[in-house]
Every structure is written in C-alpha cells, then in structure tokens.
Amino acid sequence: MKRGLLLGAMVVAAAILVTSVALLLLEWRARETHQTSVAAIGGPFSLTDQDGKKVTDADYAGQWKLVFFGFTSCPEVCPTTLSRISLTLKALGPLGDKLHPLFITIDPERDTPEALKSYTAAFDKRITGLTGTPAEIEAVAKAYRAFYQKVPQGDDYTMDHSTLIYVMRPDGQFETILRYDDTPAEMAEKLKPLLEQG
C-alpha cells in the first residue's frame, strides 16, 4: 500500500519534471527564435559615405535610420523610393530630423560618392548615400537580407534589387519594414510613434 503510494508520487513527480523541462525548453527556443529573427536583419557594416569618408554602423549609432538599397542608373523604382522618403520626411515635420535615411548602392562599380551625393541631394539633404567595395556591398546586403543581381542588357547592365526599406532603431536593432508601395502618409504614420519614443 505504502509502496503503491510512493510509486504513484514518483510517477506524478516525474510527469511534473518532464512537463516543466519541456515547457522551459519550448520557452527558451521561442525566445531564441525571436532573438534570431530580430538580430538577423542589420548588423555591422563598413562603407564609404557620399563625401568619400570611411564609415561604419557605429557612425550612425543613436539615430533612427531608414536603410534601403538601389542605384543611380535606375530611372524608375529608385527615384520613386527617394521621392516617397523625401515626402515622408516633410510629412513628419521636425520629427523628420530624428530620422537618417541611408541609401546604399548595390552598383558600386558605377556609383561613386560624388554621383550618390548629387543624386540624394536632389531629393532631400537629410538622405545619405553610401557606397563601398563590391565585397563591402555584398556584406551589408547580406546583413540586411537584401537581394540584388546584375542583369546584362546589350553592352550595358541593369540591377534587380530589393525594394524594402528597413527601419532601424537607435541601438542598431531592426524595428520594422516599410514597403515600396507604402504612400508617404502611411510611412509617416508608422514612423511617427517610433520617433516620438526618442
């Protein structure tokens, strides 16, 4: 009788132990996946800014950033994106000064710092163009999981590329994405509460 009770208690204890361990494991895994999904977008980079200065992600620490990719020979999607971002900055008013849009070229062969500077200045002086060596561009695109590909066209080439705009927190962590077809009003609405946080 006593032995039966002991056995029962042991079974119950074992069941509790197994369930707790399983729950802990699940929670730990969930936390880990969450962390990876956040950590997987963005990260350290080393590039050259539109003034020809060597920069890293640390130069933009403490600022809200919009990180997006494109190239200056692109007559369609890139001017549309930059125009939407400049209208978003205007729609944000003074809050727009807290946001630093970084336009990273995926065509470093053609996009010199000077070419980027005159390109971004045509939209808004608060937008900074960044270029780098092909290896640096490959690394930053990989960090942001941004796709790009050179497509030959006659004697020339064009670039296929990601149109996503990554919203990065002042601490360098990924916050959210904006899409190419979001209107400036929609972008401003998403960004406003974030920028108001500080």
Add this chain to the structure above:
Amino acid sequence: MVLRVLLGGFLALFIAVANAGQPHQYKLGPLEIDSPWSRATPGEAPNGVIYATIRNSGTEPDRLTGVESPAAEQTQIHDMEVQGDVSSMWLIGELDVPAGQTVTLAPDHAHIMLVGLKKPLEVGQTFPLTLTFEKAGSVTVEVTVEPAGAMAPGEGS
C-alpha cells in the same frame, strides 16, 4: 442600377471633357498619344524615363516598334515589375497596342527609357520623342519634364 449607369455616363463625360482640355495630345490615324511626360533626373543620373498613354480607337491592333529621342544616346522600351519586394526591369523592344484599348506607360508599368542622357533633365523642360508604330507610322511628340519621382503628369513641383 440606373444610378450607376448615369454616374458612369457622367464620369465618362467628365473624363472626356478633362482630356479635351489637355494640351499635349497627338493624333496619328486611329492612335492618340496623351500627355507624354518625363521625370527630372537627380544629380548626374545617367538615365531617364518617359511615360504616356496610347489609345487605339481603331479596329486593327498596332504595335509600337521604335522610339527615338535626341535627349539620350539610346531610347528603349522597357517593362518592369516589383515582385516579392524585388524590382526588376527588362528591355521589351516593342509594345502591343491592341484595337480599342489604351496602353499606359506609367510609373510601376512599362516605360520608355532614355539610356545615356546627353544632359540632365530639368523640371519644366521639354524635349522631342519620335514614336514609330508598325501600321500607323511615325509621330514626334513633345515630352514635358516633371519633378524627379513624380507619379503623374502635371503634379507640379
């Protein structure tokens, strides 16, 4: 139902009146080319775009087979798409203009690309573009330059 038809009628009338007021309209046989426009090019950007609408009110299909402009080294017909958040663009060379239909060259659609601009395009400037169709022949139109990133003609700066 009746109301809807009436509203549709009014809308069609409104569009017709609005179109009639537009200055940049070109006729070429059964084809009508409306408001050819371009975007100012930022900085030293080497390439530009041209948009327009082409309406074929005839019963025969036609095809845009050639584009030429003194503004650039080369003028090409392109199509593009943004799929899965990736944008791509490719040369199509020709563009069908089916009978009774309107083909729109516009942002996020097919467009005419100016490759190797001789000079940057500035807001308010105009430049010629010659369109050649398989059946209707050729017409030269004046393209108006709108601000960089404009999404429609006449948006102003």
